[in-house]
Amino acid sequence: MELGIEVTEAEEYRVTAIMPWQARLVGNPDSGILHGGAVFAFLDQVGGLAVATRVYPSFEITPTIDFRLDHLRAPAKGKTVVGVGECYRLTEHVAFIRLTAYEEGQEHDPLATGLATYMRMKISAQNYFGKSKHE
Numbered sequence: 001m002e003l004g005i006e007v008t009e010a011e012e013y014r015v016t017a018i019m020p021w022q023a024r025l026v027g028n029p030d031s032g033i034l035h036g037g038a039v040f041a042f043l044d045q046v047g048g049l050a051v052a053t054r055v056y057p058s059f060e061i062t063p064t065i066d067f068r069l070d071h072l073r074a075p076a077k078g079k080t081v082v083g084v085g086e087c088y089r090l091t092e093h094v095a096f097i098r099l100t101a102y103e104e105g106q107e108h109d110p111l112a113t114g115l116a117t118y119m120r121m122k123i124s125a126q127n128y129f130g131k132s133k134h135e
Contacts, residue, residue: 003042007049012056013088015049017042018104019081032077039101039112040069043083047097047116050085054095055120062095063120069099069114080104081111093120 003025009016019042027035038045044064051062075081082104089096099114 003038003045005042005045007096008082010049011051013050013054014084014086015046015053016082016084017046019083019135021075021078021080025039030048031074033074034081036071036074039075039081040067042081043069043099043101043112043114046085047081047099048118050097050099051090051095051118054087054090059123063121063122065094065117065119067116068086069112071112071135073128075101075103075111076105082107090120091113094118095120 002017004020004022005017007015007017010096019038021044025034026032026066027037044067047064048062051060081102082102084100087095088098095118097116097118098109099116101112102110
């Protein structure tokens, strides 16, 4: 909610989302460049969503185990950031994700690339969210 993330595409192994530029996410007010932590948090969410697309229609809680992000360059002021996550391997307990961020329309000039692993906590949605009010 705070980052304004919007999923634009979801496939079986891959998800694409956007994070619009927002003044409150700026790291340096003089330059207007987004804070690297906002990009990191955005891609962490994209990674979790990539796991969700891989295990769908099941539901799993997927806390981050490890996350390696290389910030290649800063996004330009006012530009929307696109994040792509691909779940390239799924084991019984761990999901492995490749991540890329770029400015909208600049997919061949990445801002950041990363690798992440997420724990697969096989908890049913009913057990996690509780029974519905209608039961």
